[in-house]
Amino acid sequence: MQSTWQEPFLYQSVERQIMEMIEGGTLEKGDRLPSLRAMRVRTGLSLSTVNQAYMELESKGVIESRPRSGFFVRRSFRRLEAPLPRPANPTPRAVNRSQLIQTVLEAVGNPSLAPLGVICPTEELLPTKALTRILNRVMREHPTRAMSYETIPGNEELRRQISFRCTDPEAAIKPDDLIITAGAMEGLSICLRALTRPGDNVLIQTPTYYCFLQLLENLGLRAVEVPSGPETGVDPADVASALEKYEVKACIMCPNFNNPDGSLTPTRAKREILRLLEQRDVPLVEDDVYTDLHFTGPRPCSYKALDNKGMVMLCCSFSKSVCPGWRVGWLAPGRFHDRALEVKATTNVCTASPNQMAMAEFLAAGLYERQLKRLRSAVEKQMRLMRGLLGQCFPAGxxxxxxxxxAVLWVDLPGQADAVELFYRAKEHGIGVVPGPIFTMQEGFDNCLRLSCGGVWSESLEQALRTLGSLASELAGTDA
Amino acid sequence: MQSTWQEPFLYQSVERQIMEMIEGGTLEKGDRLPSLRAMRVRTGLSLSTVNQAYMELESKGVIESRPRSGFFVRRSFRRLEAPLPRPANPTPRAVNRSQLIQTVLEAVGNPSLAPLGVICPTEELLPTKALTRILNRVMREHPTRAMSYETIPGNEELRRQISFRCTDPEAAIKPDDLIITAGAMEGLSICLRALTRPGDNVLIQTPTYYCFLQLLENLGLRAVEVPSGPETGVDPADVASALEKYEVKACIMCPNFNNPDGSLTPTRAKREILRLLEQRDVPLVEDDVYTDLHFTGPRPCSYKALDNKGMVMLCCSFSKSVCPGWRVGWLAPGRFHDRALEVKATTNVCTASPNQMAMAEFLAAGLYERQLKRLRSAVEKQMRLMRGLLGQCFPAGxxxxxxxxxAVLWVDLPGQADAVELFYRAKEHGIGVVPGPIFTMQEGFDNCLRLSCGGVWSESLEQALRTLGSLASELAGTDA
Structure with a gap:
């Protein structure tokens, strides 16, 4: 399955053309854009399509309309460039980030803070009513099963539905290949406990989700870090060079929309990385939780779909899309199935029954696809608005x-701006953000910041971003 | 807190007197018992009290009434003696029981088998309607919280209720001392992962819950086994001698109604064992899941209540009393709280929210105490009936x-009867039982059998026990 990127909507090509004119210098700040009519003639598209493109650009803060004069490039518009990839020293090292992570997490989980910290769909976007109705029905219609232990691998109907609706068809994951877990994190924990012993090396991308670093630390594992570029993720050359130098027992990758940098590793690179790992018999633990949140184009391909040898252990969940607090996820552990099942049994016997039964009915009713559609469109829109606002109120550079x-934006602050300091100052202003250093054991991420997008825009969120911009400008020693 | 054993009901003293007459030879099989009136005079108790004692003895299969003739010791009555304790060789050994355990578990979890395998209250005894109502209300009244991640330590109100209602008051466990887990097994897994590294020795009693052996095997730990006598559990002298010979990193004990032998370690022995462990700084992981199922007398004291140094990590859950499939339990990890919290976070972030919220309301409504009362009385009654029937239809000896x-009876079969063979034959007859060898790494448990008591008596259960008795008699080479 190819993951080539396409513009599925016509208006997006108009949008791209305008952006190219701005970025190439054809249109400067304050310049008037071609009229809607002129643009229609130029592109051969309908007036309404062109109009939609202009509306989008306006909502992103790129252009503004002036009554009876047309559209203009905003004087305040700055198109922010993408962060630069950073090198990483792959020397295996013991992980010791727990204390900083703990401090950040305690603040970020605080519901009174502006929600730019925790990755979680905004409450209005969760299918709460549908799930409540379904859960109630499940308890009423199948009381005995809902009260009893599930089997260790998990509810059969849920596994069937997940196999059918929630996995890459190319991966051909069958219901019996699946183990239901209490979220994707439990899957990951099971994988590493099944594959490693304390002191072993684990290959990870950097930056990576801080809970993975915590997990390595807890299990006494050593991190071999390869760089994750903010656009194309992990470069096979870096994996090859790390594998040549160090013996590695397992590898964790989040190839599609990596938390925190949002990077997407291209299919060709995935193939190459998988081949390198296979040569050395290194199992790959794949974090797949963001794949279903792709905005446009086909679903990016998973490592699992490219795996012919059962070396990929795929971890996923409904936590980022349907019901974070229900703790329902799944693990497709390939040829490590029996070992993973044993670890699951001694972790907590099985996952909670009513939660699994209700999710199975939710999926069977076709509500997952509907939920994804709604959520993707909301998050994409919020991201665009946030990027526009960052251009207006964050420091130059x-x-x-x-x-x-x-569901995240990954920000590089300019100059000496220290993101951990910004985290503390933002917290004083009631704003939750996550600073770069907790996502890595490397140097060089002190000025990085993760902003999460729950999918809803509000005045208070806009105000929080403006405040954050001022604080960042103070730290950077520049004006916004 | 003392755990001296008392007879809380007057009729029980009558029952005991009769049993003493039978066991002492004063009354032989077929003999007529003293009339109700004579016994009333002899004991000074009311006629209805004496009558109740006779009814109980009849229900246990000890005596029978003959019309217009009175009560007689049944000719078929055999009072079964308690199993004998077995010695154990504490030499540390790698655990390798997984395969047998897996085979047994696959059969035992099969709901079409007669339920003498899995320990789980019978469906009719679970508070399903109350929990359904409460869960529905929680989802309706607090939708946002029920959908969101809980904090890592767990729902605050639930911890408050557990601290207040579900723990030994002498232990003075505060809400902040607790971490909510997906069942007691998760607590145990967290404790061992927090305390040990592969290759470490862990002191356990034998026989012990097979999942603990699986856990040791999965974590690459070595078992140092001390004997658990079927009546008074673990002898401090055995613990002292094992600790002198081997370095031990942690100890797992189920002091109150140990699964599978039902043993109760006396308070004095608990004190002594705790002192021995403290001297060597060995943390004690306490499995407390059966304590609330004590039939009569005060709640037996927990190790936690005797611990002044924070060395005891207490694991408990609602799985054996309220809702097995909901996966809600708790851990009171003493001075290992922060470490345990880190392990919980990297196991699965937090326990499911709606399940925790509903359990909090269930407790707050006072329904836990009511549920325990009902369950205890049902299980005690079933156990008595089962013991009586075993006396009638199991082989001599x-x-x-x-x-x-x-919730379990622990049976010693006579002679060469092999319990694993009995397990396979019983399975063919649609009966689930658990054979002794999966509870230990020692020799000498081949003729042991665990029968679980879900709390409800039925004709089909009686028939299953009779069949089991015939199969056991065949294996023992004797008649029932």
Whole structure:
């Protein structure tokens, strides 16, 4: 399955043409854009399509309309460039980020803070009513099963539905290949416990989700870090060179919309990385939780779909799309199935029954696809608005990603701006953000910041971003 | 807190007197018992009290009434003696029981088998309607919280309720001392992962819950086994001698109604064992899941209540009393709280929210106490009936425990009867039982059998026990 990027909507090609004119210098700040009519003639598209493109550009803060004069490039518009990739020293090292992570997490989980910290769809976007109705029905219609232990691998109907609706068809994951877990994190924990012993090396991309670093630390594992570029993720050459130098027992990758940099590793690179790992018999633990949140184009391909040898252990969940607090996820552990099942049994016997039964009915009713559609469109829109606002109110030299899916923006602050300091100051202003250093064991991420996008725009969120911009400008020693 | 054993009901003293007359030879098989009136005079108790004692003895299969003639010791009555304790060789050994355990578990979890395998209250005894109502209300009244991630330590109100209602008051466990887990097994897994590294020795009693052996095997730990006698559990002298010979990193004990032998370690022995462990700085992981299922007398004291140094990590859950499939339990990890919290976070972030919220309301409504009362009385009654029936239809020389709580009977089959063989034959007859060898790494448990008591008596259960008795008699080479 190819993951070539396409513009599925016509208006997006108009949008791209305008952006190219601005970025190429054809249109400067304050310049008037071609009229809608002129643009219609130029592109051969309908007036309404051109109009939609202009509306989008306006909502992103790129252009503004002036009554009876047309559209103009905003004087305040700065298109933020993408952050630069950073090198990483892959020397295996013991992980010791827990203390900083703990401090950040305690703040970020605080519901009174502006929600730019935790990755979680905004409450209005969760299918709460549908799930409540379904859960109630499940308890009423199948009380005995809902009260009893599930089997260790998990509810059969749920596994069937997941196999059918929630996995890459190319991966051909069958219901019996699946183990239901209490979220994707439990899947990951099971994988590493099944594959490693304390002191072993684990290959990870950097930056990576801080919970993975915590997990390595807890299991006494050593991290071999390869760089994750904010656009194309992991470069096979870096993997090859790390594997030549160090013996590695397992590898964790989040190829599609990596948390925190949103990067998407191209299919060709995935193939090459998988081949390198196979040569050395290194299992790959794949974090797949953001793949279904792709905005446009086909679903990016998973490592699992490219795996012919059962070496990929895929971890996924409904936590980022349907119901974070229900703790329902799944693991497709390939040829490590029996070992993973044993670890699951001794972790907590099985996953909670009513939660699994209700999710199975939710999926069977076709509500997952509907939920994804709604959520993707909301998150994409919020990201665009956020990027526009960052251009207006963050200090000059700020860079930000433009991810094709997922739920985070990854920001490079300019100059000496220290993101951990910004985290503390933002917290005093009631704003939750996550600073770069907790996503890595490397140096060089002190000025990075992760902003999460729950999918809803509000005045208070806009105000929080403006405040954050001022704080960042103070730290950077520049004006926004 | 003392755990001296008392007879809380007057009729029980009458029952005991009769049993003493039978066991002492004063009354032989076929003999007529003293009339109700004579016994009233002899004991000074009311006629209805004496009558109740006779009814109980009849229900246990000890005596029978003959019309217009009075009560007689049944000719078929055999009071089964308690199984004998077995010695154990504490030499540390790698655990390798997984395969047998897996085979047994696959059969035992099969709902079409007669339920003498899995320990789980019978469906009719679970508070399903109350929990359904409460869960529905929670989802309706607090939708946002029910959909969101809980904090890592778990729902605050639930921890408050557990601290108040579900823990030994002498242990003075505060809400902030607790971490909510997906069942007690998750607590145990967290404790061992927090305390040990592969290759470490862990002191356990034998026989012990097979999942603990699986856990040791999965974590690459070595078992140092001390004997658990079927009546008084673990002898401090055995612990002292094992600790002198081997370095031990942690200890797992189920002091109250140990699964599978139902043993109750006396308070004095608990004190002594705790002192021995403290001297060597060995943390004690306490499995407390059966304590609330004590039949009579005060709640037996927990190790936690005797611990002044924070060395005891107590694991408990609602799985054996309220809702097995909901996966809600708790861990009171003493001075290992922060480490345990880190392990919980990297296991699965947090326990499911709606399940925790509903359990909090269930407790707050006072329904836990009511549920325990109902369940205890049902299980005690079933155990009595089962013991009586075993006396009638199991081969001569069979021994069985008479536990003061919990949910299992532990049976010694006579002679060469092999319990693993019995397990396979019983399975063919649609009966689920659990054979002794999966509870230990020692030799000498081949003729042991665990029978679980879900709390409800039925004709089909009686028939299953009779069939089991015939199969056991065949294997023992004797008649019932």
């Amino acid at each position: 700020t860079r930000v990603t433009e991810p094709r899916g997922g | 069979t021994r069985v425990t008479e536990p003061r709580g919990g």
